[in-house]
Amino acid sequence: MAFYIQKYGGTSVGSTERIKNVARRVAKFHSQGHQIIVVVSAMSGETNRLISLANEVQANPDPRELDVMISTGEQVSIALLSMALMELNIKAKSYTGAQVSILTDSAHTKARILNIDEDKIRKDLQDGYVLVVAGFQGADKTGSITTLGRGGSDTTGVALAAALKADECQIYTDVDGIYTTDPRIVPEARRLKTVTFEEMLEMASLGSKILQLRAVEFAGKYKVKLRVLSSFEDEGEGTLITYEENKDMEQPVISGIAFNRDEAKITVSGVPDHPGIAYQILGPVADANVDVDMIIQNVGHDGLTDFSFTVHRRDFSGTMEILKNKIQPHVGARDVIGGDRIAKVSVVGVGMRSHAGIASKMFRVLAEEGINIQMIATSEIKVSVVVDEKYMELAVRVLHKAFDLEQVVQN
Numbered sequence: 318m319a320f321y322i323q324k325y326g327g328t329s330v331g332s333t334e335r336i337k338n339v340a341r342r343v344a345k346f347h348s349q350g351h352q353i354i355v356v357v358s359a360m361s362g363e364t365n366r367l368i369s370l371a372n373e374v375q376a377n378p379d380p381r382e383l384d385v386m387i388s389t390g391e392q393v394s395i396a397l398l399s400m401a402l403m404e405l406n407i408k409a410k411s412y413t414g415a416q417v418s419i420l421t422d423s424a425h426t427k428a429r430i431l432n433i434d435e436d437k438i439r440k441d442l443q444d445g446y447v448l449v450v451a452g453f454q455g456a457d458k459t460g461s462i463t464t465l466g467r468g469g470s471d472t473t474g475v476a477l478a479a480a481l482k483a484d485e486c487q488i489y490t491d492v493d494g495i496y497t498t499d500p501r502i503v504p505e506a507r508r509l510k511t512v513t514f515e516e517m518l519e520m521a522s523l524g525s526k527i528l529q530l531r532a533v534e535f536a537g538k539y540k541v542k543l544r545v546l547s548s549f550e551d552e553g554e555g556t557l558i559t560y561e562e563n564k565d566m567e568q569p570v571i572s573g574i575a576f577n578r579d580e581a582k583i584t585v586s587g588v589p590d591h592p593g594i595a596y597q598i599l600g601p602v603a604d605a606n607v608d609v610d611m612i613i614q615n616v617g618h619d620g621l622t623d624f625s626f627t628v629h630r631r632d633f634s635g636t637m638e639i640l641k642n643k644i645q646p647h648v649g650a651r652d653v654i655g656g657d658r659i660a661k662v663s664v665v666g667v668g669m670r671s672h673a674g675i676a677s678k679m680f681r682v683l684a685e686e687g688i689n690i691q692m693i694a695t696s697e698i699k700v701s702v703v704v705d706e707k708y709m710e711l712a713v714r715v716l717h718k719a720f721d722l723e724q725v726v727q728n
C-alpha cells in the first residue's frame with residue numbers, strides 16, 4: 318500500500334465528464350488499497366474568466382478581493398469531484414486551502430506556503446476518506462484567503478506531499494510527461510523518462526509552464542518524489558524528476574529547450590561609464606520590487622556606455638516610467654528605449670558541464686536562419702538568448718532539430 322498525492326490540472330477537470338473520469342481513476346487506486354489525497358485545479362478557463370470579471374469592475378483589482386474571487390474556481394472542482402467519488406461509493410471529503418489549514422504569507426496573488434496542519438488530514442485518511450483539496454490557495458494568519466500564483470495547484474500538491482511524507486506526488490495533466498520542449502510548438506518533441514531536478518528547475522525558471530517553478534523548488538527542498546503523467550491515458554510511467562544524475566547512462570548534452578514570451582527589454586543609452594552606474598540604474602528598479610533578469614553593459618566609448626536589461630512584461634511600462642522620470646535625469650543618460658516584443662529561448666542540460674561548444678553551436682544554428690541574437694546569458698547547464706518574438710517558434714524548432722532532440726521514428 319502506498320500513499321499518493323495526485324494533482325489534476327484544469328484540462329483534466331474541464332467538464333463534468335472529465336471529472337467523472339478522474340473519479341474513476343482515483344477509485345481504481347483506492348480499490349488497490351492506496352491512500353490518496355487529490356488536489357484539483359479550477360476547470361480549464363475558469364481562472365481566466367474570473368480574472369477578466371474583476372478587470373471589468375476595477376482597473377487594478379484589489380489583491381485581497383481578487384484572491385477571494387479567483388480561489389472559487391478550485392472550490393467548484395473539489396465539490397464536484399467529491400460528489401463524483403461518492404457516486405462510485407467512495408468516502409470522499411472536500412476541503413478548501415483554508416479549511417485544510419494551508420497557512421501562507423500575506424502576499425496576495427503570489428503567496429508562499431508556510432505551514433500545513435497535518436492532524437485533520439491524517440484523521441480523515443485513517444477513517445478511510447479520499448481527501449479532495451483545492452489547489453492554488455491557502456489562508457494567511459489573519460484568515461484572509463490567498464492564492465499561490467498562476468499554475469499554483471502544482472505547488473499545493475508538492476507541498477502536501479512534503480508535509481505528509483507521501484510516497485509520490487503525481488501531477489496528472491494533458492500531456493503524458495515532460496517533453497524535450499512544448500509539444501504544442503514542436504510536434505516531434507520526445508517524452509523524457511527522467512529529468513534531473515536541476516534541469517527541471519532551470520526549465521521552469523526559464524519559462525516552461527509544465528510545472529510551476531515553486532513546485533519544483535519545493536520538491537527539491539524536501540526531495541519529494543515527483544512524477545508528471547497523463548490524466549487521459551491509463552498506461553504510462555510519465556516523467557520522473559530525479560535527484561541524482563544517472564551515471565550508468567550516456568547523459569544527453571541537451572535535455573530540453575525552454576522558451577518564454579513574458580519578458581521585455583529596456584536599454585538606457587549614453588550613460589556615463591563610471592563606477593556605481595549599474596547600481597544607480599538598477600537600485601530604484603529593485604526598490605520598486607521589479608525583478609531584473611538578463612543584464613548587459615556594453616564597452617564604453619568616450620566615457621559613455623549603453624546599459625540593457627530585461628524585466629517581466631507586466632513590469633515593462635512601470636519600469637520605463639521609473640527610468641524616464643527618475644533615473645534618466647539623475648544619471649544624465651541620453652535616452653531610454655525599450656520593447657516588449659521579445660522572447661527568450663534557452664537550451665538546458667546537465668550534460669553541458671562536460672561538453673564545450675554548445676553556445677557556439679546554438680549561435681551558428683540561429684545565424685543560419687537569419688535570427689538576430691539581442692542578448693545572451695549562460696550558466697553551467699543552460700544557454701539563453703533573447704530574440705525578436707516573431708522568431709521564437711522558429712528558433713525553438715531549429716534548435717530542437719540541431720541538438721537531435723527529435724523522436725526516433727520507428728519503421
Ligand code: ADP
Binds near residue numbers: 489495528
Ligand atoms: P495543467 O492544467 O494540467 O496544470 P498546464 O497547461 O499547466 O496543465 O501544463 C501542461 C502543458 O504544458 C502542456 O499541455 C504543454 O503544452 C505545456 N508544456 C510546456 N513545456 C512542456 C514540456 N517541456 N513538456 C510537456 N509539456 C509542456
Ligand code: ASP
Binds near residue numbers: 326327467
Ligand atoms: N487555476 C489556477 C490557474 O489557472 C491554478 C492552477 O491551475 O494550477 O493558474
Ligand code: MG
Binds near residue numbers: 468526
Ligand atoms: Mg499547470
